[in-house]
Amino acid sequence: MSENQPGGAPVPQPGPDAGPAQATPRGPDAVRPGGARRRRRISLGIQAAVFVAAIIAVLLAVDWQTVGESVFNFAAVAPMFPDIILIGFGNTLLYTATSFAVGLVGGIVLALMRMSAFPPYRWLATVYTEFFRGVPALLVFLAFGYGVPFAFGVQWPIPVVVMASLGLVSAAYISETLRAGLQAVPKGQYEAARSLGMPGWRAMVTIVIPQAFRLVLPPLTNEVILLTKDSSLVYVLGLAAHEFELTKFGRDGITALGAGLTPVLVAGLMYLIITVPLSLLARRFESRGAGRSRS
Amino acid sequence: MTNPSPASPAAPSVQASGVSITGLNKSFGSNHVLKGIDLTVAPGEVVCLIGPSGSGKSTLLRCVNLLEVPDSGTVTVGGFEATDEDVDLNAMRRHVGMVFQHFNLFPHLTVLENCTVAQVKVLHRGKAESADVAKANLERVGLAGMEGRYPDQLSGGQQQRVAIARALSMDPQLMLFDEPTSALDPETVGEVLAVMRRLAGVGMTMLVVTHEMSFAREVADRVVFMDGGVVVEQGPAAQVIGNPQQPRTQDFLARVLNPTDVEF
Numbered sequence A: 001m002s003e004n005q006p007g008g009a010p011v012p013q014p015g016p017d018a019g020p021a022q023a024t025p026r027g028p029d030a031v032r033p034g035g036a037r038r039r040r041r042i043s044l045g046i047q048a049a050v051f052v053a054a055i056i057a058v059l060l061a062v063d064w065q066t067v068g069e070s071v072f073n074f075a076a077v078a079p080m081f082p083d084i085i086l087i088g089f090g091n092t093l094l095y096t097a098t099s100f101a102v103g104l105v106g107g108i109v110l111a112l113m114r115m116s117a118f119p120p121y122r123w124l125a126t127v128y129t130e131f132f133r134g135v136p137a138l139l140v141f142l143a144f145g146y147g148v149p150f151a152f153g154v155q156w157p158i159p160v161v162v163m164a165s166l167g168l169v170s171a172a173y174i175s176e177t178l179r180a181g182l183q184a185v186p187k188g189q190y191e192a193a194r195s196l197g198m199p200g201w202r203a204m205v206t207i208v209i210p211q212a213f214r215l216v217l218p219p220l221t222n223e224v225i226l227l228t229k230d231s232s233l234v235y236v237l238g239l240a241a242h243e244f245e246l247t248k249f250g251r252d253g254i255t256a257l258g259a260g261l262t263p264v265l266v267a268g269l270m271y272l273i274i275t276v277p278l279s280l281l282a283r284r285f286e287s288r289g290a291g292r293s294r295s
Numbered sequence B: 001m002t003n004p005s006p007a008s009p010a011a012p013s014v015q016a017s018g019v020s021i022t023g024l025n026k027s028f029g030s031n032h033v034l035k036g037i038d039l040t041v042a043p044g045e046v047v048c049l050i051g052p053s054g055s056g057k058s059t060l061l062r063c064v065n066l067l068e069v070p071d072s073g074t075v076t077v078g079g080f081e082a083t084d085e086d087v088d089l090n091a092m093r094r095h096v097g098m099v100f101q102h103f104n105l106f107p108h109l110t111v112l113e114n115c116t117v118a119q120v121k122v123l124h125r126g127k128a129e130s131a132d133v134a135k136a137n138l139e140r141v142g143l144a145g146m147e148g149r150y151p152d153q154l155s156g157g158q159q160q161r162v163a164i165a166r167a168l169s170m171d172p173q174l175m176l177f178d179e180p181t182s183a184l185d186p187e188t189v190g191e192v193l194a195v196m197r198r199l200a201g202v203g204m205t206m207l208v209v210t211h212e213m214s215f216a217r218e219v220a221d222r223v224v225f226m227d228g229g230v231v232v233e234q235g236p237a238a239q240v241i242g243n244p245q246q247p248r249t250q251d252f253l254a255r256v257l258n259p260t261d262v263e264f
């Protein structure tokens, strides 16, 4: 290769920076001034040193013998299976799905009320939203679990209590998400649709809502993740065995199995089986929505 | 505007409607924006609306298809008394095309779908017929072959031409343009003005808010100068732009035609 090859890549300067990683110039990095590059290398080096030090500290500080027996004692938790999957995992999914369904329907109704031209609807929806966003979900569980039998003399089945409690709470959050999504669609979209002779509802259904939908998919997916975790709050109510969900299995496992926290770890891993794919999905929606959302 | 423009072969003849505006008032809160506007546009006439920013040009245009509801006064478009409480606004709007400064194309739909969606949903035309009409209009604005693209894959000038094709696909009898070239890169302004010039050539009624004085001079049958919510001066383009009588018109034109201190 000759030095004066036309269009050839600049030859790396021999020097302190010319490590193996710099042997081939890589796009913008190759043209950065040496000072900035050196600072970045120093910063990376410091971060790596802190990281290694932290790991060494943990390795030294932790009593691995005990941890092995009380956190990673997988042999002892075999009796949890298959019930933790068939009942616990299943119930967590059921509680999440039903409360999301209630939350979505309620959220749509509330969002429409918030945007209504009739003021009392707006006030009502605002009061509702502020109330349920400001009150701990745990209290709502207690209210439905203990308050409903007290007030009406009927005991709702646990799945209904969860669906109502979490559904009503998430409706408040979902309505805000939907409203923000609808309002994020530029007003000109609605006006352009109306100027083409579309009635208001048609402009919403065909032009505004499909664009808002792309915007709200990521936050709605996050809401499902939150619901998955919040369904664990049902543990404050007395549950029959067939109503146990993952957290209840984990808690009971601590006392029943003598495997320390291992049952909790197992339950935690099962939550991750649900939430991590949802999280990845949300991220995918996010990157896709960014592509085609502006006119 | 009597010079016969080289109309493209696909250009259909236009069934044009006029507009008649009388005593139009519009306020936003305490801001009295339109103060008793009277204005008529004859069928087939091209009227350019000029005036400083904030003078109410956009509001006036938006009152014509009732995107803004006037406080008082009447707007009659074709046979429709648009300001009548009982009028079918959607039926009226079908006959009035509108082109916006920022295009307002539907970003989730392709170019073709942008031009067919209202035909299908509003005029209840069949899919195939709608697509044929849309393609003819896209060809008319010089965008044949772009049907499958999305708006964000087009230049500003191309997007604005799609917006014109979208409006034309509804067979309007009147076209409203609100500063259609103000948001464009200078090099794409010409292609949009060329399309508008051709449209004027086939007899479309057009009400155009614009700062393009050479376009107004060349294409407009009449130029209307607005300031502070009133029509200050109107007449043939050569008269209003070339020899304005009112001091406010003279001031405005001096600023617009002298590009060193333009301030829109």
Ligand SMILES: Nc1ncnc2c1ncn2[C@@H]1O[C@H](COP(=O)(O)OP(=O)(O)O)[C@@H](O)[C@H]1O
Binding pocket: B028, B031, B033, B051, B052, B053, B054, B055, B056, B057, B058, B059, B060
């Ligand atoms: N939707 C609106 N709400 C409140 N004020 C408005 C609205 N639209 C326009 N205005 C006001 O009306 C006046 C005229 O605006 P506009 O018609 O856009 O003027 P132009 O198009 O001539 O620049 C401005 O003072 C503007 O602030």
Ligand SMILES: [Mg+2]
Binding pocket: B057, B058, B059, B178, B179
């Ligand atoms: Mg304007």
